[in-house]
Amino acid sequence: MVVREDVLLSDYTTLAVGGPARYFVEASNEDDVARAVELSSRHTLPLFVMGGGSNLLVSDAGYPGIVLRMATRGIVPAEMAGGGGAATESFQVEAGEDWDTFVAHCVDRGLGGVECLSGIPGSVGGTPVQNVGAYGQEVSTVISRVRAYDRTSGRMVEIDNADCGFSYRTSRFNTTSRDQFIIQSVDFKLVKGQAANIQYRDVARYFEGKPSLPTLAEVRQVVRAIRRQKAMLIVPGDPDCRSAGSFFKNPVVEETTYLRIEATAGPGVPKFPAAAGSVKIPAAWLIEKSGFHRGHARGGAAISSRHTLALTNRAGATARDILELAREIRDGVRARFGIELRPEPVFLGFEEEF
Numbered sequence: 001m002v003v004r005e006d007v008l009l010s011d012y013t014t015l016a017v018g019g020p021a022r023y024f025v026e027a028s029n030e031d032d033v034a035r036a037v038e039l040s041s042r043h044t045l046p047l048f049v050m051g052g053g054s055n056l057l058v059s060d061a062g063y064p065g066i067v068l069r070m071a072t073r074g075i076v077p078a079e080m081a082g083g084g085g086a087a088t089e090s091f092q093v094e095a096g097e098d099w100d101t102f103v104a105h106c107v108d109r110g111l112g113g114v115e116c117l118s119g120i121p122g123s124v125g126g127t128p129v130q131n132v133g134a135y136g137q138e139v140s141t142v143i144s145r146v147r148a149y150d151r152t153s154g155r156m157v158e159i160d161n162a163d164c165g166f167s168y169r170t171s172r173f174n175t176t177s178r179d180q181f182i183i184q185s186v187d188f189k190l191v192k193g194q195a196a197n198i199q200y201r202d203v204a205r206y207f208e209g210k211p212s213l214p215t216l217a218e219v220r221q222v223v224r225a226i227r228r229q230k231a232m233l234i235v236p237g238d239p240d241c242r243s244a245g246s247f248f249k250n251p252v253v254e255e256t257t258y259l260r261i262e263a264t265a266g267p268g269v270p271k272f273p274a275a276a277g278s279v280k281i282p283a284a285w286l287i288e289k290s291g292f293h294r295g296h297a298r299g300g301a302a303i304s305s306r307h308t309l310a311l312t313n314r315a316g317a318t319a320r321d322i323l324e325l326a327r328e329i330r331d332g333v334r335a336r337f338g339i340e341l342r343p344e345p346v347f348l349g350f351e352e353e354f
Helices: 030-042 099-108 124-130 201-207 216-229 255-265 283-289 319-337
Strands: 003-008 020-027 047-050 056-058 063-070 075-081 088-094 143-150 155-160 181-192 243-246 252-254 278-280 301-303 310-313 346-348
Touching: 020 030, 030 047, 030 063, 030 143, 030 181, 056 319, 063 181, 075 099, 088 099, 088 124, 099 124, 099 181, 099 216, 124 143, 124 181, 155 181, 201 216, 252 255, 255 278, 283 319, 301 319, 310 319
Parallel strands: 020 063, 047 063, 056 346
Antiparallel strands: 003 020, 075 088, 088 181, 143 155, 143 181, 243 310, 252 278, 301 310
8 A cells, every 4th residue: 555645636636626635545455445544543644535536625725634545446247137027237336436437338238227427527436425416317226235344343344225325415424424434336236228317307308309219328428418518527628627516405495495485586496306395496596596697706716607506616716715605605595595505515624614
């Protein structure tokens, strides 16, 4: 295991901001993970596990502990099943594997369930933590099991889907069991021949009037095109791509809250189904209706010129610039609608709360 010192974390995040990690380790196997945890414990240093850096805001001061970056790769077929029902295929995928590479692998094999998650940057190990979702799909619907290092017991454990605590953009890994588990690999089960998911409005619009249902490959292509239009696809040289994706979660509110907002904003407030008695309101709509426009800047940080939900590093932004812009937007939405926006990215190295 190679331990490096004072490694700039801005080089490992899509926002390209943030200071150095005091120590930096890239784990290429399970033993490296155990050694990094032992090093952290022996020297009483905090430990942060990093994947693709696509959902991370690092402070300008950096991180005073050990950053463990998962570098394991591999997509291994686990099993195939068929018989009387639909055929399924399972894979065990290493935590450091590129997520979109795995999505392409599934689509190429005619396996449905992740086609709408195309183009999302980051690594496989981060997907169950946040229960990554987009355009009508969530990764929790295709995860069967997670293999992880349990820092409490000091051993590898396997956690079934039902025990992961999945809900909208959350899991036990970022709530009740935060910092307990280091995900080593994820087992996925997908269905052969499953119809492509086009329930989301932006995706469905592309296929209106077509005589036949779209293929998985066609949906993947459209989703990537939509993400590119919104600067949510990593494209070298595009300044709008220096972001952490959607910076705020779509708030889930009670029906009574939605009716209150509709009474003040007028009919037609967009919403999506959520838990019983609740609805999900697009955060982008709330931001725009609170007076924030695309390109609105604070220091070197700005709202994307193509998508109100993304905060970008447009001109040598600092982490402080990003944080202050996010707070300005949060406070504006709270003042206009009485709704508290919650950030999606992980904040690392900050002394103060968001």
